[in-house]
Amino acid sequence: MSKRRRSGRLFLLVAFLCCAGALGLLMFNKYDQRSQAPTSPAAPQGEAVSSRVVVLYFAAPDGGGLMRESREIDACADQVACIRAVITELIKGPMGELGPTLPQTVVNRITVAGGSATVDLGEGFVSGLPGGSSSEMTAVYSIVNSIAANVPSITGVKFLIDGRESATLKGNLDLRRPLNPDFSLDKSPAVTTKGESLPPREPAK
Secondary structure, three states, X not given: OOHHHHHHHHHHHHHHHHHHHHHHXXXXXXXXXXXXXXXXXXXXXXXXXXEEEEEEEEEOOOOOOEEEEEEEXXXXXXXXXXXXXXXXXXXXXXXXXXXOOOOOOOEEEEEEXXXXXXXXXXXXXHHOOOOOHHHHHHHHHHHHHHHXXXXXXXXXXEEEEOOEEOOOOOOOOOOOOOEOOOHHHEXXXXXXXXXXXXXXXXXXX
């Protein structure tokens, strides 16, 4: 075999090996791309916060008792959180034609023992109330009735002012013991704005 013929065969062999290597590399890249897991879509920002509808008691427009106003708030995890949320909404005031019942004040602490809740409010709860037995009763029972309506296991509410017991707020209503709800003060129509009749509630004795 001549030297020229051997060189030609060697050139063909090298060319074949180069082509085979290139083809193998191309096939490997395609397989590697297919074997990779697809990119996961971005996680959603999170579920919408659940909510609940609460019934709040504000002053009737004519000043003769309390009336209900429904409001949607964030769901609460336990009794204390629910009571705090209710009082916070009362402090914000009504959204409709009803009158406010509470002055701007701080909710210091809330505790629950059995069926009784102890609500510790700031001094602003006293100093911000106008004089007279009517405003005192409206403020206190807007809290007591609202708590009882939304946390049925609570049947009595004890009031503290900045951690101290107070005989009265303005010299009228006795606050030395827990107060039971008094739904005889409720002057709301028998049917809510959603057309759902509320069950009758017996006034506290």
